[in-house]
Amino acid sequence: MTRLFKNIVLGVALALPAWPLTSLTAHAQEAVVKAADVEALFTSPDPKLHANKQVTYKIIRDLLEAGHWDKADQYLTERYIQHNPNAASGRDGVVTYFTKVLKVQPKPIPEKTSSPVVFVSAEGDLVTVGSVRQYKDPKDPLKTYTTTWYDTWRFVDGKADEHWDSALKAQ
Structure with a gap:
């Protein structure tokens, strides 16, 4: 902020005594919060949207959470286009990333997902899926903040054929 702009803002604040000077300070963000009923977000009265949401749910629960990448052929097309910069495209490329690079081991598939899902939106x-992500505050490592992680899948014939997310390259 330039000195001139600060002086103008301060002058306006002083000219309006009803406007407290604290209004000039930044306020903390609102925390991103998990939905009360996550499973309900993965339903729709539209049969096609419902089917796509249900496969999305299984991708999250069975593959990403439980690590059952042996089930990937049930949910992902063979050509699965991947826009995450860390995993190769193709179902085999994604399976290799999770099983050989990250070395994810399968565990029992839970009845319900544990992912902190905020919303699910389906169209066409x-x-x-928007989920809560928590990170350390870079200005104060004793504090954390929340933000939203996004994953989007495009479906072809009942399987995810393309994926986008907010991932950055791993270091």
Whole structure:
């Protein structure tokens, strides 16, 4: 902020005594919070959207959470286009990333997902899931903050054929 702009803002604040000077300070963000009923978000009265949301749910629960990448052929097309910069495209490329690079081991598939899902949006052949992500505050490592992670899948013939997310390259 330039000195001139600061002086103008301060002058306006002083000219309006009803406007407290604290209004000039930044306020903390609102925390991103998990939905009360996550499973309900993966339903729709539209049969096609419902089917796509259900496969999305299984991708999250069975593959990403439980690590059952042996089931990937049930949920992902063979050509699965991957826009995450860390995993190769193709179902085999994604399976290799999770099983050989990250060395994810399968564990029992839970009845319900534990992912902190905030919302699920479906339109046409796309399903987008927003989830809570918590990070250390770079200005104060004793504090954390929340933000939203996004995953979007495009479906072809009942399987995810393309994926986008917010991932950055791993270091």
